Amino acid sequence: MYLRKEILIMIYVGIDVASNKHDVCIMNENGEIYGKKFQIKNTKDEYKKLLNKINDAKKLFKDSIVRIGIESTGVYSSTILNYFSNIENIEVIFINPILTSMFQLSESVHYAKTDSIDAEGICNYLIDKKNKLFTYTPISYQIQKIKSLYRELVKLNKLITQTTNRLNGLIHIVFPEFLKVFSKIKGKLILNLLSEYPTPEAYKGKRFNTLYEFAKKYSKGHISKENIENLLEYSKNSIGIYCSSDALIIKQMSQLLLLLNNQKDEIIKELVKLTKEECPNLLTVPGIGALSAAGIIGEIGNISNFRNADSLLSFSGLDPIVYESGKFKAKSTPITKHGSSYLRNALILASRAIVRHDKTFKDYFTKKLDEGKSYNCSIGHVSKKLVRVIFSLLKNNKTFESVNN
DSSP states (O other): OOOOTTSOOOOEEEEEEEESSSEEEEEESSOOSSOOOOOEESSSSHHHHHHHHHHHHHHHHHTTTEEEEEEEOGGGGGGHHHHHHTSEEEEEEOOOOHHHHHHHHOOOOTTTHHHHHHHHHHHHHHTTTTTOOOOOOOOOHHHHHHHHHHHHHHHHHHHHHHHHHHHHHHHHHTTHHHHOOSSOOOOOHHHHHHHHSSSSEEEEEHHHHHHHHHHHHHHTOOOHHHHHHHHHHHHHHHHOOOOHHHHHHHHHHHHHHHHHHHHHHHHHHHHHHHHHHHHHTGSSSTTOOOOHHHHHHHHHHOOOGGGSSHHHHHHHOOOOOOETTTTOOOOOOOOOSSSSSHHHHHHHHHHHHHHOHHHHHHHHHHHHHTTTTHHHHHHHHHHHHHOOOOOHHHHOOOOOHHHHH
């Protein structure tokens, strides 16, 4: 049904985002759908097609306002969100998909999920919550860069851990005595040794001076002669099981870890530089270093997109699940874990550090422990307190010292 001209209204656009196409519904505030629900492909030309349809709807109404609702669905929503948030006279609302799903379930006991229904449901959600929603403020290029680099760093760390564990397992089979000399598989020296000499057999015929000079090159001279002597001795009487394929895998894994660690170092260097430039006030919080700050500011983006500290808490997934019915109210409530897991993990890491560096937070942490709460639960409470401090810092552009005084 087309919008009726006699009603001065807002035009609502619900977009259900997917990887290759998006379902769209255009509606007025009376719940009347403009034309038919339709799909657009994930291309710039199709975005323009949608914009033309929106402009056609606007022609029916003088001074009408357009509000677009887009669910936050990770990478899939990034491009369309960026496109429409930079167009004048269009308000973009970035919505948590959990909220729209809960809304649609509350509206109908026969709710069936389809993309077209979801697009319509987003419109209905925009109408129902019209006085409670915030217009999305675009994130700066630098903050977006921090977000991308931090997420890549998290993935790199996981890959490094997984590869190291696999490499460690193979060494236990092929050359277990290597771990008596070097207990941890990390650092340029260890990885270069494994790349060049992956098995006990690889040490046969090698002179002490050759190995020692090789080790000095990758340890900046910090290698004892005793370690090289032990390595040579162990290689002669190793109980390891030789397998040419395992030797090749050890060599390749070692080279891969060298590459991954170089990438990690480059990312960390860039993040340190960017956080100093973009969020110096976060770095004034005791225990929050460049990497924690990067995870926090990158995921928060623009603080203007959060109405208050509670909305930021909800976005982090640190808000509690409420168990309450009649006179019953649960004494112990877990966190929802909705929202950004990257932000939540960065906050938890920062909280573990801040209780060691700041008396106020340490006392609060101790108080929670004294109440009988576990370590992790107590850290969770510290994280919630930290969220409120961070919100105040970013919202008012203040330092930690000025907020606490």
